[in-house]
Amino acid sequence: MTTMTAPAALVPASKNALGLGFTGNLGNLDAYISAVNRLPMLTQEEEVRLGRNLKNNNDLGAAQELVLSHLRLVVSIARGYLGYGLPHADLIQEGNIGLMKAVKRFDADQGVRLVSYAMHWIKAEIHEYILKNWRLVKVATTKAQRKLFFNLRSHKQGLDAMTPAQIDQLAKVLDVKREEVIEMETRLSGRDIALESPTDDEDDKFAPIAYLSSEQSEPTRVLEAEQVTRLQSEGLETALGKLDPRSRRIVEARWLANDDGSGATLHTLADEFGVSAERIRQIEAAALKKMKGALAAYV
Template structure:
């Protein structure tokens, strides 16, 4: 006879640390207990059995989610998405297959977290293919240290993951970006200045607002003129790279390289030259 998990799911907790403590206090199931609960769910649709299976594996979600903290998303959100994957795994788990739930659930938990990161991470959404997703989630572990990849390392990673070297370089650049906290944390040091300390008041005086509006109009007109001064290829590259469409996606260097039949480095050079020309046009309005 199996024991019944008596711990309720808390409706609210004071902190993520308290939730983690709660998850770690829930007893693990033995293999026989797990099979019994799984059969009750699979054969009879027993909701309490499903609850027991989910609760006993919350600590697994916590552990997996901790491995994705480097993507700039809150640990609590990662755990929540992982819990959704766990519930999907429990629903689909068949005890007759002879595997433990933990082995079966890992795939579903990671898949749900991966999908959440791709949709919500601060990074520009470049992982659009299966190979790029694999690159996105494996590049950190493949790097030997925090230094930039050497050309040989880039080639090795590209070959291992089945992507282009240009994609490895671009992904490494984007993964290397860091967010700047607005409030800088709770630091009482007088020499510590976070952005919140020096951001200007949005309620500026009317004369300054008018001057800013006029300047913005001049820059907008200047941008149109600067774009018009570019050749057709440069204009298309700048538009594709900087002026995203309704889907919110900007073209990557390798995508434009494939379109024009040149290297990604050549596209970068054309982009840099066009931006320099446009800055010259806009500087005249300053």
């Protein structure tokens, strides 16, 4: 059950302000709505008086009365946005923030009732909340996309895709491009999909994570590839540089001459240097041991 808490700034100094005890914690959502609907509405003369007191004297008591008398407006507007799957209580709370912003900027001497002025601020705050929380991926960032986001559903007939004529008509009504209507309809018709399957059965192989992930991008494999690259270039060259010319020639001929690993034989190198094959093997073993020590810094 959702608990509605009135902001401290909205709680009147007097418990009987506006003729109704309105405490900070009103329990569940139904109790909150019932309480705000019992708050009396202000006459135009009362609204003008309170608005002037707030503007000229920074009277917070006047601001409280103006806000409290219009909380029912927020509830009514928030109810119209329940189709986006967000909690009604959260929509109301965001709308209340918009109402407080409207009261802060309200000028009673302009001849406009607060209810007309506040509607814009309440809707703007609710719109911003919906766009931030409706999906993990933002679906509307430009002005045209915002207009389409909040108007497309009401213009669609049923669940079928819009016809070219309907698309053209909506683009004309909202003064947006035809392509933007098509793009937003595509976004809204899609649905969020979990990257990983919620179960541990055979469905795992069909979850997006199974085909979107790349083994080559896995951190451990990336580090291994970088390490191999360093060993093959910088590390190997450093290790060979520590050998004497004969030892280097033997290692290169035995292990680095061909990519397929088919290097020179011990007997071929024995004939080249005029020593026995066993001696070539000993020089090779000593050279590889020395190189291993040099390559340790790159592992």
